[in-house]
Amino acid sequence: MIPGTGAPITGTPPVALLPGAGTPGAGAPGAGAPGAGTPGAGAPGAGAPGTGTPGTGTPGTGAPGTGTPGTGTPITPAVLPPFQFLPVLSDSDGNPNDAFATYNLTVDGNVPVNVATPSGNWTTPMMRYNNSQLPPVIVAKRGTQMTLNVQNNLLEDTTVHWHGFKIPAVQDGGPDKPIPVATSKTYNFQLLQSAASLWFHPHLHTATQVYNGLAGGFVVTDDVSINLETNKQIPSGAFDIPILVQDRSFTADTGTGVRDLVYQNNTMTGMLGDVVLVNGVQMPALEVETRQYRFRLYNGSNARTYDFALSNGASFKIVGTDGGLLAQPVDDTHVLLSAGERAEIVIDFSVYAVGDNITFISRPFASAGPAASALPNGAAFDVMRFDVATPAVDDVILYTDLPPNADIYDRLTELQATTTRDFVMSMGGGGPGGMRFLINGKSFDINRVDELVAAGTTEIWNVSNVSMMEHPFHAHAIQWQVLDRNNLPPVGSDLGWKDTVLVKPGESIRIIGRFDPLVNIGKYMYHCHILEHEESGMMGIFEIL
Numbered sequence: 292m293i294p295g296t297g298a299p300i301t302g303t304p305p306v307a308l309l310p311g312a313g314t315p316g317a318g319a320p321g322a323g324a325p326g327a328g329t330p331g332a333g334a335p336g337a338g339a340p341g342t343g344t345p346g347t348g349t350p351g352t353g354a355p356g357t358g359t360p361g362t363g364t365p366i367t368p369a370v371l372p373p374f375q376f377l378p379v380l381s382d383s384d385g386n387p388n389d390a391f392a393t394y395n396l397t398v399d400g401n402v403p404v405n406v407a408t409p410s411g412n413w414t415t416p417m418m419r420y421n422n423s424q425l426p427p428v429i430v431a432k433r434g435t436q437m438t439l440n441v442q443n444n445l446l447e448d449t450t451v452h453w454h455g456f457k458i459p460a461v462q463d464g465g466p467d468k469p470i471p472v473a474t475s476k477t478y479n480f481q482l483l484q485s486a487a488s489l490w491f492h493p494h495l496h497t498a499t500q501v502y503n504g505l506a507g508g509f510v511v512t513d514d515v516s517i518n519l520e521t522n523k524q525i526p527s528g529a530f531d532i533p534i535l536v537q538d539r540s541f542t543a544d545t546g547t548g549v550r551d552l553v554y555q556n557n558t559m560t561g562m563l564g565d566v567v568l569v570n571g572v573q574m575p576a577l578e579v580e581t582r583q584y585r586f587r588l589y590n591g592s593n594a595r596t597y598d599f600a601l602s603n604g605a606s607f608k609i610v611g612t613d614g615g616l617l618a619q620p621v622d623d624t625h626v627l628l629s630a631g632e633r634a635e636i637v638i639d640f641s642v643y644a645v646g647d648n649i650t651f652i653s654r655p656f657a658s659a660g661p662a663a664s665a666l667p668n669g670a671a672f673d674v675m676r677f678d679v680a681t682p683a684v685d686d687v688i689l690y691t692d693l694p695p696n697a698d699i700y701d702r703l704t705e706l707q708a709t710t711t712r713d714f715v716m717s718m719g720g721g722g723p724g725g726m727r728f729l730i731n732g733k734s735f736d737i738n739r740v741d742e743l744v745a746a747g748t749t750e751i752w753n754v755s756n757v758s759m760m761e762h763p764f765h766a767h768a769i770q771w772q773v774l775d776r777n778n779l780p781p782v783g784s785d786l787g788w789k790d791t792v793l794v795k796p797g798e799s800i801r802i803i804g805r806f807d808p809l810v811n812i813g814k815y816m817y818h819c820h821i822l823e824h825e826e827s828g829m830m831g832i833f834e835i836l
């Protein structure tokens with residue numbers, strides 16, 4: 292990943308209409324008749340994305356959707372703001388190629404961040420690491436001994452939780468291990484897992500600190516991933532791009548040039564913003580070459596689930612999940628990511644012509660819970676746009692199977708597990724905000740250990756959801772494998788390493804994992820990754836002894 296700057300778009304690209312601040316209408320799909328040809332650049336219609344199934348062939352001229360985009364003011368940008376690349380931090384120990392890496396992170400409040408949107412730019416005070424305009428990315432190879440110095444400059448305690456990392460509990464950054472105001476803490480751990488798109492974020496005042504802007508990407512590389520890149524079997528370098536998607540709400544424009552974040556603590560749905568930011572920009576345009584690109588999709592939102600897809604219904608390859616690369620790329624037309632989840636996808640732009648534009652969207656889906664937002668969970672909206680700008684000869688032939696030494700082939704079987712635990716997520720009345728969010732009938736207690744786990748064992752966790760809302764279940768300490776979902780064997784993204792799994796109402800999912808006796812020691816969290824649910828009690832502690 293080489294940070295760069297995309298040039299602003301010129302010319303007259305097809306205009307996508309962003310949903311206004313009202314409820315998107317149920318417009319007819321804008322796709323043409325399905326056909327067997329190469330997907331073209333069907334321009335989205337002049338309505339909110341429809342709710343039908345996109346065509347799989349030539350979309351032709353794409354009839355406009357007929358839906359009303361809502362009661363808000365529609366945005367009809369002639370020019371979209373340029374895509375911003377997340378800054379990659381440098382190893383500060385002076386030697387980027389040895390087995391040690393040191394990074395210094397300050398946690399800062401009130402950083403004036405420029406927010407670019409199709410309807411104009413403004414400044415929003417946010418929390419950020421290193422006073423940076425954008426969330427940073429750390430890149431390090433498997434085996435590296437990490438030293439991460441964190442200075443808390445906020446007016447409240449924080450932590451840095453290393454999401455998806457296989458590390459000791461004392462380094463995990465849970466809420467039981469705060470970094471007090473005006474102090475610093477050093478996290479030390481070795482990277483002992485497969486190449487993956489991991490991330491980090493606070494785990495204390497989690498909902499508000501993440502919402503206010505604290506998050507970062509963490510890309511682990513290993514010999515398998517580096518060989519794929521060297522052998523041109525996966526896009527790399529400038530064609531390997533992290534995308535952090537987070538929805539936010541802002542105060543109205545009062546002419547000052549400053550618009551503050553609005554945090555509406557809707558405990559039931561979690562915080563659902565009506566402005567979807569991609570690396571800090573609303574609806575950016577990324578100029579691409581006619582070649583394959585690898586995108587690392589991070590759902591860093593507090594509560595929103597996205598069903599990412601291309602506006603013309605074209606398929607792409609899912610090549611990675613939370614904890615690493617898939618053994619075989621999965622061909623699909625969409626990828627559903629709940630809060631905290633990641634996916635790596637490869638989109639092939641070589642089938643397009645220079646001048647084509649393809650919009651990256653979130654498809655509509657049925658979501659339980661009240662529509663207590665200007666942009667409810669499950670609504671359809673545009674996310675960003677790919678502008679095919681430069682012809683290129685694609686030198687990448689995507690891998691078909693990871694080499695036999697990849698960790699993904701170490702599938703655990705039911706017979707290896709010595710313990711099965713049930714985790715039932717439920718909601719009930721009578722809590723402080725009128726609602727209680729429970730796991731196994733209990734609300735989080737930082738002084739209570741809910742589950743005792745023997746070091747070095749393999750366990751099956753059977754997670755079920757008896758509530759009326761969906762919950763992304765996240766368990767710390769290791770990467771898990773999905774045994775089955777609703778008694779059906781895993782398919783698609785469930786075939787990869789997972790640390791966060793979406794459990795819909797009425798669903799149950801069994802995950803299996805092995806705790807490493809050398810690494811996995813101490814008290815870890817498991818919780819719903821809708822951050823408002825986590826903070827309302829949907830969290831527990833397991834202690835590995």
Ligand SMILES: [Cu+2]
Nearest residue numbers: 762819821824
């Ligand atoms: Cu939840």
